[in-house]
Amino acid sequence: MSRKNKVSTNMKKVKELLKEIPKEREPVAQGIYNELVFMENTLQTLKNQVEEEGPTAMFRQGRQEFLREHPALKAYNTTVQRYGNLYKQLVDLLPQAEKPQESDALIDFLKG
Template sequence: MAKPSRKAQDELIQKEIDRINSIFINLPENKREVAKELIERIAFMTIQLEILEETIKTKGPTYLFKQGNQKMLIENPAQKSYNTTMNRYTSAYDKLFTLIDKLNEKNSDEDETEDI
């Protein structure tokens, strides 16, 4: 994927938001609302990771840096960004599932209280 335009990125992000929301379709709307911002951030990171992956595939994870007589192999900045973003992406998904579990536990406790 070549770097898409801002509009195309926004469309891809919205599709990803819709996809993630469809995973949690059985979750009540009020609980999905709590996770809304986290879902939006995860969707953004997903698209950014795809763009970075394509850059790394086409340009490689390293490149030959030349300055005067000095030459050295250095890490592609896209690779660094990818690694950092992937770390945060994984953490964000973990937080999302933790949040959903806590919301479900709270709902389960409320259901038990109502049964009494």
């Protein structure tokens, strides 16, 4: 089953940031962006499933039956961590902003 990934408002803003990435890094940035869009949609699907079915599920193995973490919650937790890592990688591709030199009163005093 194939479905088109919906691009959220947040990801549309991220897409705008891609314009600031140096040309030589654009292919990498686009690949990361595409994965983030996919992961965001996957996270929403998993979140909806956990909200509908709860964070735990009964598991049967042979005669034994026990309560365990819902597989969708486990997948969500793994995916959200990787989503954060990918997001950071994308931000790291942006050019470093110049930080204004902060004035230090002691240094200014010593310089006269």
